Amino acid sequence: MSKDVDIVADGANSIEQHIDRYLIRVFDHQGIDETWRKELLTFNQVLEKTLRVRLSDGKIHHFVAFRVRHRNPYPTGTYPYGGGVRFDAGVNLFQMRGLAKGMTLKAAVVDVPHGGAKGGVALDHAQYTAADIQVIAEKYIEEFNGNIGPQLDRLAPDMGTNERIMGIFANKYSTLNQGKVTNPSAAISGKPVARGSDGCRGRIPATALGGHYVVEELRNLKEIRGGSLTVAVQGFGNAGSHFIRFAADFGMTIVAVSHTPGGVYNDKGLSYVELQKTYSAEGDLTLHRPGVKISNEDLLTLPCDLLVLAAREHQMTADLASRTRARTILELANDPTLPEAGAILRDRNILVVPYILASGGGLIVSYYEWRSNMRNKVLTEKAVFEGLRRRMHRNTDAVVAASEQFNADSLEFAAYNLAVERLLHPIMGKHLGQWKTDEADPDYLFE
Numbered sequence: 001m002s003k004d005v006d007i008v009a010d011g012a013n014s015i016e017q018h019i020d021r022y023l024i025r026v027f028d029h030q031g032i033d034e035t036w037r038k039e040l041l042t043f044n045q046v047l048e049k050t051l052r053v054r055l056s057d058g059k060i061h062h063f064v065a066f067r068v069r070h071r072n073p074y075p076t077g078t079y080p081y082g083g084g085v086r087f088d089a090g091v092n093l094f095q096m097r098g099l100a101k102g103m104t105l106k107a108a109v110v111d112v113p114h115g116g117a118k119g120g121v122a123l124d125h126a127q128y129t130a131a132d133i134q135v136i137a138e139k140y141i142e143e144f145n146g147n148i149g150p151q152l153d154r155l156a157p158d159m160g161t162n163e164r165i166m167g168i169f170a171n172k173y174s175t176l177n178q179g180k181v182t183n184p185s186a187a188i189s190g191k192p193v194a195r196g197s198d199g200c201r202g203r204i205p206a207t208a209l210g211g212h213y214v215v216e217e218l219r220n221l222k223e224i225r226g227g228s229l230t231v232a233v234q235g236f237g238n239a240g241s242h243f244i245r246f247a248a249d250f251g252m253t254i255v256a257v258s259h260t261p262g263g264v265y266n267d268k269g270l271s272y273v274e275l276q277k278t279y280s281a282e283g284d285l286t287l288h289r290p291g292v293k294i295s296n297e298d299l300l301t302l303p304c305d306l307l308v309l310a311a312r313e314h315q316m317t318a319d320l321a322s323r324t325r326a327r328t329i330l331e332l333a334n335d336p337t338l339p340e341a342g343a344i345l346r347d348r349n350i351l352v353v354p355y356i357l358a359s360g361g362g363l364i365v366s367y368y369e370w371r372s373n374m375r376n377k378v379l380t381e382k383a384v385f386e387g388l389r390r391r392m393h394r395n396t397d398a399v400v401a402a403s404e405q406f407n408a409d410s411l412e413f414a415a416y417n418l419a420v421e422r423l424l425h426p427i428m429g430k431h432l433g434q435w436k437t438d439e440a441d442p443d444y445l446f447e
Contacts, residue, residue, distance in 0.1 A: 014094040014095070014097075014098050015094075015095060015097075015098025015099060015101075015102060015313055015334065015335045016094060016097045016098035016101060017098075018098070018335055018338075018339055019098060019101045019102060019105070019335075020041060020101075021339060022412070022413070022416045023037075023040055023041065023416065023420070024037075025413070025416075026413070026416045026417050026420045027420070029406065029417065030406075030417065030420065030421070032420070032424070036424055036427065036428070039071060039424075039427050040071060040101075040104070040420065040423065040424075043068060043069065043070055043071075043097065043100070044069040044070065044071060044072065044081075044115070045067075045068070045069040045147070046066075046068050046069075046093070046096075046097065047066065047067045047068070047144065047147060048064065048065070048066050048093060049064075049065050049066075049143045049144070050062050050063065050064060050065070051063040051064075051065050051121065051136060051139045051140060051143060052139075053135050053136055053139045054135075055128065055129075055132045055135060055136075056129050056131055056132050063121050063122060063123055063136060064091075064092075064121070064122045065119070065120070065121045065122075065140055065143065065144075066091065066093060066096040066118075066119055066120050066121075067096075067117065067118075067119040067144050067147055067148075067153070068093075068096045068097055068099075068100040068117060068118050068119070069081045069100065069115065069116075069117045069147075069153060070097075070100040070101050070103065070104045070115065070116040070117065071104050071115055071116065071423070071427070072104075072114070072115025072116075073115065073423050073424075073426035073427040073429075073430060074113045074114070074115065074426055074430075075430070077151050077152075078151060079113045079114055079115070079151070080114060080115070080149065080150065080151050080152050080153050080154045080370075081114060081115040081116065081117040081152070081153040081154065082103070082107070082112075082114040082115070082116075082117060082153070082154040082156060082189075082363070082366060082367070082370070083099070083100060083103040083116055083117035083118040083119065083154075083155075083156060083158075084099075084103075084118060084119070084155070084156045084157055084158025084159075084161070085118075085119040085120060085121075085140070085155050085156070085157070085158055085161055085165075085169070086099075086118070086119070086120035086121075086158040086159045086160055086161065087120065087121050087123055087125065087133070087136075087137075087159075087160035087161050087165070088120065088122070088123070088125075088159050088160040089122065089123065089124040090122075090312075091120035091121060091122040091123075092122065095120070095313075096118050096119065096120055098335065099118035099334055100116050100117050100118040101116060102116065102118075102334055102335065102355070102356060103115075103116030103117060103118055103363070104116025104419075104423065105356045105415075105416065105419040105423075106355070106356045106357075106359065106360050106363055106419075107363060108418070108419040108420075108422040108423045109356045109357050109360060109395060109398075109399065109415050109418055109419050109422075110210075110357065110360030110361075110363060110364055110391060110392070110395050111391065111394070111395055111398075111422070112360075112363055112364060112367045114154070114363075114367060114370075117153055118158070119140075119144070119155065120158070121136060121140060123136065123160075125160060133165065134168050137161075137165050137168040137169060137172070138168060138172045140169070141169055141172040141173050141176065142172070142176070145173065145176050145177070148173060148187050149181060149187050150181065150182070150183050150184065150186035150187045150370070150373070150374060152187075153187075154186070154187055154188070154189055154366070154370055155169055155187065155188050155189070156188075156189045156190050156362070156363075156366045157189075157190035157362075159237075159312075161190075162190075162238075163190055163191060163192045163193075163199060163203075163204065164192070166188055166189070166190040166191045166192070166199075167191050167192045167197060167199075169188045170184075170185055170187075170188040170191050170197075173187050173188060183373055183374050183376075185198050185373050186370050186373035186374045189203070189366035189367075189369040189370055190203055190366060190369070191369070198372075198373055198378075199369065200365055200366075200368055200369035200372055200379060200384060201379065201380065201381035201384055202365055202381045202384035202385055202388070203362070203365045203366065203369060203384075204238065204242070205238075205242040205245070205246070206361040206362045206364065206365035206366075206384075206388060207238065207239040207242070207332060207359055207361045207362035208238075208239050208240075208241075208242035208243040208245070208246060208310075208332065208361070209242070209246060209361055209385065209388060209389075210358070210359065210360055210361015210362065210364065210388060210392050211239070211243055211308070211330055211332050211353075211358050211359065211361065212243065212246055212247075212249075212250050213361070213388065213389045213392035213393060213396075214330070214353060214357060214358050214392050214396050215229075215250065215306065215328075215330060215353070216250060216389075216393070217392065217393040217396040217397065218328075218351075218353070218396060218400075220393075221396075221397070221400055223351065223400060224306075224327075224328055224351065226305055226327075227251065228251050228252065228253055229251065229252045229253070229305040229306050230252075230253050230255045230267075230303075230304045230305045230306070231247060231252045231253065231254050231255065231304060231305065231306045231307075231308060232254075232255060232256035232257070232265075232299050232300075232302050232304040232306075232307050232308070232326070233254060233256070233257045233258075233308040233310055234257075234258050234296065234299055234300065234307070234308065234309050234310060234311045234315060235258070235259060235308075235309070235310035235311035235312075235332075235333065236257055236258075236259035236263075236275070236279060236285060237259070237310065237311070239310040239332045239333070239359070239362075240257070240259070240308065240310035240311070240332070241272070241275075241276070243308055243310060243332065244257060244270075244272045244275065245272045247272070252306070253269045254269060254270045254272070255267050255268075255269060255270065255302070255304060256270070256294065256299050256302050256304070257270060257275060257285060257299075258285065258294065258295070258296045258298075258299040258311075259279070259285050259311075261284065261286065262284075262285065262286040262293060262294060262295050262296060263285045263286060263293075263294050263295075263296065263298075263299055264285050264286060264288040264289075264291035264292065264293060264294060265291055265292045265294045265298070265299070265302060266290055266291035266292065268290075270288075270291065274288070275288060296311075296315075297320065300315070300316065300320045300323075300324055301320065301323045301324055301325060302325060302326075303325040303326075304325070304326050304327075305326070305327050305328065306326065306327070306328050306329075306330060307324065307326035307328070307329045307330070308329075308330045308332055309329060309330070309331050309332060309333050309336035309337070310332040310333050311333050311336070312333055312336070313333060313334050313335040313336055314335065314336065314337075314338055315333070315336045315337075316329070316336055316337040316338060316341045316342075316345075317338055317340075317341055318338065318340040318341050318344055320341065321337075321340075321341035321342075321344040321345050321348075321350075322344050322348075324345075324350065326350065327350065327351070328350070328351045328352075328353065329345065329350060329351070329352045329353065330353045330358050331352065331353060331354055331355035331358050331359065332355065332358055332359050333355065333359070334355055334359065335355060336355065337352060342410070342412065346409060346410050351411065352410060352411060352412060353411055354410075354411055354412040354415045354416075356412075356415050356416070356419065357395065357396065357399050357411070357415050360392070360395070361388055361392065364387075364388055364391055364392070365384060365388060368384055368387065368388075398418055399411055399414050399415045399418055400414070402414040402415070402417050402418040402421075405417075
């Protein structure tokens with residue numbers, strides 16, 4: 001087997017295991033019977049393919065690729081599945097299954113009527129040129145074309161993919177389905193905002209801004225107290241860097257940031273513009289000055305009001321949870337806190353804002369892009385941000401209310417209870433015809 005497909009597929013301590021552990025606890029708490037438990041513990045479709053492509057070195061390469069669809073409780077053919085496509089060396093089946101389940105829960109918590117899905121290709125970006133990545137991206141669409149569609153399964157950006165790759169996806173999908181699919185561009189979100197493209201303004205910073213809006217509402221509700229918050233951010237990718245970019249607008253002072261291979265700490269505050277200059281020039285934030293060089297572990301244990309986890313999954317371990325000095329933790333990455341670490345943080349009365357709420361901004365704006373493409377309507381950035389803020393505030397309120405309703409010991413358990421409640425009503429409606437009367441969607445962006 002070539003190095004292109006030599007991946008580790010270890011289900012131990014996986015994202016899916018963490019989610020299932022919480023789901024079973026919620027099922028027991030709410031008295032959910034076996035039939036409906038299985039709806040959320042099983043999958044609609046799990047696809048694994050091998051992409052065979054000739055790259056710029058003239059050789060044939062093989063890549064393992066996935067698309068996993070978890071559950072879509074909404075009317076089939078009206079609302080699609082939705083979820084990102086990840087290009088990363090760590091991509092494997094267990095990861096994809098867990099991330100797809102997480103997307104279902106996230107969509108329910110932020111009130112987006114899509115099912116949860118996730119896809120990926122196992123590759124190391126550093127080994128391939130931009131032209132190679134384009135060939136791989138086009139092949140991904142070719143192989144999964146029959147499983148993608150505006151009302152079937154909508155692709156979005158994720159780790160290792162960006163608006164350029166989403167544009168490649170959209171071009172290839174439209175070419176393959178010309179005259180066959182209405183509104184083919186709606187099958188792909190996160191596309192460029194440029195002449196000749198129909199991406200959505202505000203999609204790039206949406207995850208970060210959504211996190212800010214959650215913190216803003218938690219402060220309004222007095223769940224988070226204090227004036228100007230000191231903030232440490234793990235990760236300087238899309239979510240982390242944009243969180244830093246908007247921090248001052250929300251009364252925050254960034255005192256530390258880390259990214260591979262480390263980071264920088266300055267208790268007087270760090271400038272987004274200057275950090276960007278350092279990273280663009282050096283690719284290494286440990287070289288940023290003024291400031292003190294720190295490791296990733298150092299960052300997770302620094303004194304701060306808010307610790308933002310915006311890198312990868314499973315970063316907060318039990319050891320680090322016992323040593324962290326943050327008052328509140330915001331999960332912008334998927335599943336960044338191990339369950340045993342979560343238990344320690346609860347015992348220490350450290351508020352953790354779960355990723356199925358905190359990181360929902362990207363999903364919401366992908367949904368706006370999908371609706372915009374389906375209706376051939378262009379949204380302004382102001383309208384997108386206003387809609388995002390309303391939806392994040394509204395659903396933060398719902399999670400806090402669920403904490404009391406379900407006597408939850410954490411916001412995470414409250415969010416899972418809310419997600420299950422919101423998912424089971426439409427699932428039962430589809431299968432039993434027992435539709436629950438609900439209020440009209442108060443999001444008036446498209447009215």
